Amino acid sequence: MSAIKTPSAAVLLRPEELERYERGGGARTTPLVSPPIGARSFITGITEFDPGVAIPFHSHNCEESVVLLEGTAVMDIDGQEHPLKPLDTTFIPANVVHRFRNVSNDSKMKILWIYASPDATRTLQATGETRPVSAEHEQNR
Structure with a gap:
């Protein structure tokens, strides 16, 4: 079972049992936590x-907020590169342009992300295209 609901409406999720979505370019x-399981604010x-x-x-x-769980990463923001090690945690205000990248040539990198709204969007700097973050979970099934 991938999600265990309790009588109080709390939910236990086991990531290894949940569906992963290909985002393209080597990211999954x-x-x-999302609205389908009851989240209303993040x-x-x-x-x-x-x-x-x-x-x-x-x-x-x-x-x-992003937490590096595994691997070797860099956060690019404000024209600067910030190396990250596992458990380093970031806070990024709304509308601030940034990106994360795996700087390893042989190991995967894994992040935990948290958005302060269930209606979070992503706007690509290069094209200005804006899409709901949740749309990434509906494509490439």
């Missing part, structure tokens, strides 16, 4: 990056 996302998930993979520069319409 596993949604965790969403969370795990994204895994293959060696050398970077997501494009982007921003969100709400605050975001």
Whole structure:
């Protein structure tokens, strides 16, 4: 069973049993806490990056926190590179352009992300395209 609901409406999620979605370019996302299980004020998930993979520069319409769970990463923000080690945690205000990248040539990188809104969006800096974060979990099934 991938989600265990309790009588109080609490939910236990086991990421290894949940569906992962290919985001393309060597990144995969596993949604965790979301409106379908009862979340009303935030969403969370795990994204895994293959060696050398970077997501494009982007921003969100709400605050975001990212925790590096595994691997070797860099956060690019404000024109600076910030190396991350496991359990380093970031806070990114709404509408701030940033990206995360796996700087390893042979190991995967895994992050836990938390958005302060279930209606979080991602706007790509290069194109200006804005899509709901949840749309990434509906494509490439």
